[in-house]
Amino acid sequence: MELGTGPGRxxxxxxxxxxxxxxxxxxxxxxxxxxxxxxxxxxxxxxxLLDRAFGFxxxxxxxxxxxxxxxxxxxxxxxxxxxxxxxxxxxxxxxxTVPGTAGADTSNGGGIxxxxxxxxxFAISRKFAITTNFAAYVTAVGDVVLPGRRxxxxxxxxxQGAIGFTFR
Amino acid sequence: MTAALLALLVAVQFDSAPKPRTVMAIGQVALINTxxxxxxxxxxxxxxxxxxxxxxxxxxxxxxxxxxxxFTTNMFAHPYHGGLYFNAARANGIGFFQAVPYxxxxxxxxxxxxxxxxPSLNDWYMTSFGGITLGEVFHRxxxxxxxxxxxxxxxxxxxxxxxPLDPIGSLNRLVRGQWRARGVNPPEHDPGPYMFRIGAGxxxxxxxxxxxxxTSIGAVLVDLLYGDPFATExxxxxxxxxxxxxxxxxxxxxxxxxxxxxxxxxxxxxTRRARHVLAVNTRYDYFKNRAQSVGGxxxxxxxxxxxxxxxxxxxxxxxxFVDGVLLGAIDASGTGLGTRxxxxxxxxxxxxxxxxDRHGARFVRVFGQLEYIHAVSGASADHxxxxxxxxxxxxxxxxxxxxxxxxxxxxTSRYSTAPKDERNYPEARLLLVWxxxxxxxx
Numbered sequence: 182m183e184l185g186t187g188p189g190r191x192x193x194x195x196x197x198x199x200x201x202x203x204x205x206x207x208x209x210x211x212x213x214x215x216x217x218x219x220x221x222x223x224x225x226x227x228x229x230l231l232d233r234a235f236g237f238x239x240x241x242x243x244x245x246x247x248x249x250x251x252x253x254x255x256x257x258x259x260x261x262x263x264x265x266x267x268x269x270x271x272x273x274x275x276x277x278t279v280p281g282t283a284g285a286d287t288s289n290g291g292g293i294x295x296x297x298x299x300x301x302x303f304a305i306s307r308k309f310a311i312t313t314n315f316a317a318y319v320t321a322v323g324d325v326v327l328p329g330r331r332x333x334x335x336x337x338x339x340x341q342g343a344i345g346f347t348f349r
Numbered sequence: 350m351t352a353a354l355l356a357l358l359v360a361v362q363f364d365s366a367p368k369p370r371t372v373m374a375i376g377q378v379a380l381i382n383t384x385x386x387x388x389x390x391x392x393x394x395x396x397x398x399x400x401x402x403x404x405x406x407x408x409x410x411x412x413x414x415x416x417x418x419x420f421t422t423n424m425f426a427h428p429y430h431g432g433l434y435f436n437a438a439r440a441n442g443i444g445f446f447q448a449v450p451y452x453x454x455x456x457x458x459x460x461x462x463x464x465x466x467x468p469s470l471n472d473w474y475m476t477s478f479g480g481i482t483l484g485e486v487f488h489r490x491x492x493x494x495x496x497x498x499x500x501x502x503x504x505x506x507x508x509x510x511x512x513p514l515d516p517i518g519s520l521n522r523l524v525r526g527q528w529r530a531r532g533v534n535p536p537e538h539d540p541g542p543y544m545f546r547i548g549a550g551x552x553x554x555x556x557x558x559x560x561x562x563x564t565s566i567g568a569v570l571v572d573l574l575y576g577d578p579f580a581t582e583x584x585x586x587x588x589x590x591x592x593x594x595x596x597x598x599x600x601x602x603x604x605x606x607x608x609x610x611x612x613x614x615x616x617x618x619x620t621r622r623a624r625h626v627l628a629v630n631t632r633y634d635y636f637k638n639r640a641q642s643v644g645g646x647x648x649x650x651x652x653x654x655x656x657x658x659x660x661x662x663x664x665x666x667x668x669x670f671v672d673g674v675l676l677g678a679i680d681a682s683g684t685g686l687g688t689r690x691x692x693x694x695x696x697x698x699x700x701x702x703x704x705x706d707r708h709g710a711r712f713v714r715v716f717g718q719l720e721y722i723h724a725v726s727g728a729s730a731d732h733x734x735x736x737x738x739x740x741x742x743x744x745x746x747x748x749x750x751x752x753x754x755x756x757x758x759x760x761t762s763r764y765s766t767a768p769k770d771e772r773n774y775p776e777a778r779l780l781l782v783w784x785x786x787x788x789x790x791x
Contacts, residue, residue, distance in 0.1 A: 192632075192714070194412050196687075196726065201411050230422040232609055255702035272695065293676060293695045297453075317412060321470060323694075333724040335469060336413045 183212040183312060185345025189230050189257045196334035197288075206232035206246070210314070212254065221304060222256040226269060228296065228318055229241075230339050235277075248337050250318050263310075270295045273320035281329055286349040288305065290322035290335065310347040316340075317321035317326030328342060354603055370441035374448075377517060380456040386463050388705055397465045408461045415726040416469035417687040424479075424635050425602065426472035431456055431480015432487050433517050439488045440518040445586040445611075452480040471693050471726070474676040478646035482633040485587045486607045486639055489575060491515040492537035497527070504529070508645075540588075542577035542788035544710045546742075550595060550780030554638075555773075567598035570752075570780055572605070576610075577709055578653040579608040579624045580789060585612030589628075600638055608632040608649070616652065623757055625654045632672065641758055641774055642691055643734055645677030645722075662789070666711070668702040677722045679732050679761060682770060687774050692727030698734075709789035714740040729765040734758070742782060754778040 189208035194201045207230070214224015228250045235246035254269030273294030278287045297315025305311060318339040325332040390399035416423070436456030438448035454475035460468035491511035499507060509526045512519040522528055552568040576589030583589075590609030597603045612629040628651060635644040651670025659666055673695035681692045698720035701757030704711040717737035724730045745751060758774040 193414055215461045243583055266450075267451070290725070291723065319470065320414075321415075323723075324729050331600055334415050336415075338412045 182347045183210075183347040184348075185210055185314060185343045187314070187341055189341040189343075190339075191232060191235075191248065191341050192338045193231055193246075193332075194336045194338070195332045198332075202235075204232055204235050204246075206230050206235070207341065208343060210341075210345070210347075212263060212278045213258075214254070220258045222258075222265075224254055224256045225251065226296065227251050227318045228339075228341070230318075230341075233316065243279055246337075246338065247277075248273065248318075248322070250274075250296060250320055250321050252296050253292055254296065255298075258302075265300050265302065266298075267300060267314075267316060268295075268297045269330070271320055273281065275320060275322035275325070275335065277325050277327060286328050287306075288325045288327055292322040293322065294318065294320045297348025298341075308349050310349070312345040314341065314343045314345060316343075327347065350495050352684045359648045367471060369443045369444070369447070373442040374443055374451060378434050379439070379458075381433050381517070382459050382463050383456065385459075391480065394605050398463075399546040400462060400465050405462050410442065411467055413470040413473075414467045415471055415689075415693060416466065416497030417689040418469075418472075419601070420637060420642045420644075420678065420680070422690055423471060423475055424637075425605070427456075427475040428479025428483050428646075429475035431478075432515075433477075433480075434478045435484030436488050436515050436517045437586070440515070445485060448484075449481055452484065453477045456480070465569040471676065471678075472576065473621030474646065477632050478631070478675055479481075480645070482607055482609060482631045485609060486592060487514040488518065489540070489587055489590070490573070491518060492535055492594075493540060493543075493575075494521075495534075496538070498531070500531070500608060504781065512739070512757070516676055531713060538676075540575040540581075540788070542574075542580045542709050542786075544572070544574040544786040545614065546572040546710070546782055546784040548782035549777060550752070551753045552776060552778050554776035568603070568778060568780070569596045570588050570594070570778070570782075574709065575681075578610070578613065578626050578628060579655050580709075582615075582619070583610065586611040590630075603636070605635040617686045623650055623654070623656045623732050627652055627672075631668070634677075639762070642680040643678065643720075643760075645674045645696075647672045647677075648675065649673075651700075662708040664706055666702070666704045666706055668700070670701075671697070671699045672720075673697050674720060674722060675719070679734065679760075681724070681728045681732070681764075682728055682767065689727065691726035692722070692730060692732070694724040694732075695721045696722035696727070696732075708786055710742075710774060710784050710786040711740075712742045712744070728767070731763050744784075750782050750784060752778070752780040752782045756782070 186209040191204050192201050192203040210228040212224050212226040214222050216222050230248050232246040235244040250273045252269035252271030256265045256267050259264045271294050275291050278285050296318045299315040299333045301313050302310045320337045322335055325335050375394050386398050389395040430453045435448050435452040438451040455480045456473050470538045491514050493509045495507050551565045553565045555563050571594040573592045578589055578786040581589050587609040590608045595604040608630045610630050612626045614627045616625040630649045632647040649670040649672035654667045656665045678693050692762050702716040702717035704714040720734045722732040736758050740754040742750050755777050760772050
């Protein structure tokens with residue numbers, strides 16, 4: 182079982198868009214699983230990113246962007262030194278909220294999520310390790326419909342560098 | 350660059366140690382991408398293949414998008430291409446699970462560096478996951494076609510027959526002199542129990558050629574069962590799989606389904622007469638005709654059961670599976686922003702089957718499947734696809750028989766900005782079939 186947090190960056194692309202929107206945001210994750218061999222761990226990972234000052238256009242920081250993935254992940258340790266590769270596929274959800282004239286307007290979407298990356302387990306004891314993670318999370322959550330605008334076929338790609346605590 | 354890579358690969362090729370050739374496999378994946386790109390750029394003068402460092406930088410900056418390619422390109426050609434990456438690893442002694450990253454990375458590098466179009470997320474999914482399923486099916490089917498004990502013209506014909514399904518494996522064998530050398534066959538050569546059935550006849554369907562009315566077209570149907578969930582204890586991924594291919598005189602390639610076991614376990618004592626086994630499968634689906642276009646990559650988990658009847662090899666079988674669609678595609682009216690006529694999305698569903706078989710060859714089969722696809726690219730829509738049918742195979746002589754199939758495809762699509770779309774497509778088939786089966790225990 183492992184949980185961690187760290188800074189991330191989200192990049193949002195869409196169909197018909199000639200450019201992408203990018204912003205920094207905090208991320209967190211929780212991973213639980215078990216070993217299937219001495220070098221392979223299979224588990225479930227939940228990842229989330231929250232940006233309260235996101236903007237779909239230049240100068241706009243009024244949107245709250247929340248994205249999350251739940252993926253089945255495989256961690257492969259090529260050696261016993263703690264370095265590992267990670268890959269996983271599953272589901273994703275995204276929510277974008279902007280302040281409107283009569284409260285907040287929210288657009289929700291669900292779709293596909295996948296993740297890949299690398300990490301390093303620094304064993305502190307037999308039962309505890311500190312883990313560094315560098316990972317990408319790709320989520321496709323469909324159309325985002327907000328007042329006055331529609332963003333088609335949104336794909337949000339998030340990059341994360343995080344420190345986690347692993348309990349065995 | 351292609352020539353240099355080729356020279357390196359030929360040099361390393363003659364390292365005939367039995368251990369997995371990782372460098373060779375990585376090199377061949379790179380060679381596939383380089384070769385396809387250079388042929389398209391230099392021979393076919395395709396502008397999209399003229400990528401370079403400026404394009405690569407742009408792709409890394411902008412990231413993924415959905416593409417607008419034709420259904421057949423995305424749902425068959427890309428998985429087939431992914432099979433080349435996967436089999437570059439398998440042909441170099443790398444195991445099934447270890448070969449998975451080769452398909453994923455081969456596709457990723459092509460998407461980012463192989464063409465001028467922005468990286469396509471749907472291509473990455475279809476090439477990677479479709480390539481794993483089709484790649485392993487092709488790897489094992491061609492292992493049964495090739496025979497390292499055979500000699501002469503028959504041996505050459507076998508090698509040539511395997512070439513279109515596993516070109517990378519065939520080229521590796523050619524360079525290593527294995528098209529002629531005699532040796533032991535790999536374990537995949539012998540599937541144990543198997544059933545191969547090929548039929549030719551006619552399809553009768555409403556809406557196949559026009560919007561209304563029943564029409565008939567010629568069809569060829571191929572069924573292959575490699576291994577058997579009950580007779581073949583789980584040892585390695587795809588030691589048991591099934592494939593169905595249908596070709597039609599109108600439209601050619603109509604359907605392809607492949608489902609292979611990546612994990613299995615006995616749920617009761619294997620010595621019991623009635624058997625129940627758990628299976629986790631990866632599944633590839635492709636259905637395309639004038640009435641329906643649907644496909645995708647799935648992972649399914651379920652239970653296969655078999656109850657023997659009497660002592661002459663008859664049995665009653667059931668299968669019940671639930672699945673998650675990693676990424677599916679389905680035709681949808683008014684979809685997409687460009688020329689694409691279908692949606693992409695994840696989903697889930699279930700399928701069931703009851704069948705009577707004798708020595709593993711099913712002669713009556715009743716089945717159903719329900720799938721839900723939530724579109725994340727294309728129309729803002731939710732699709733429900735329901736496919737069910739009954740199939741009977743009546744033996745005439747030893748091996749030969751007549752098959753009568755009746756199926757119905759039903760779909761309901763709910764759009765956020767358009768009226769609900771509901772369609773039925775009943776279809777019947779009458780085929781003359783030839784069946785060859787072996788290795789099944791009574």
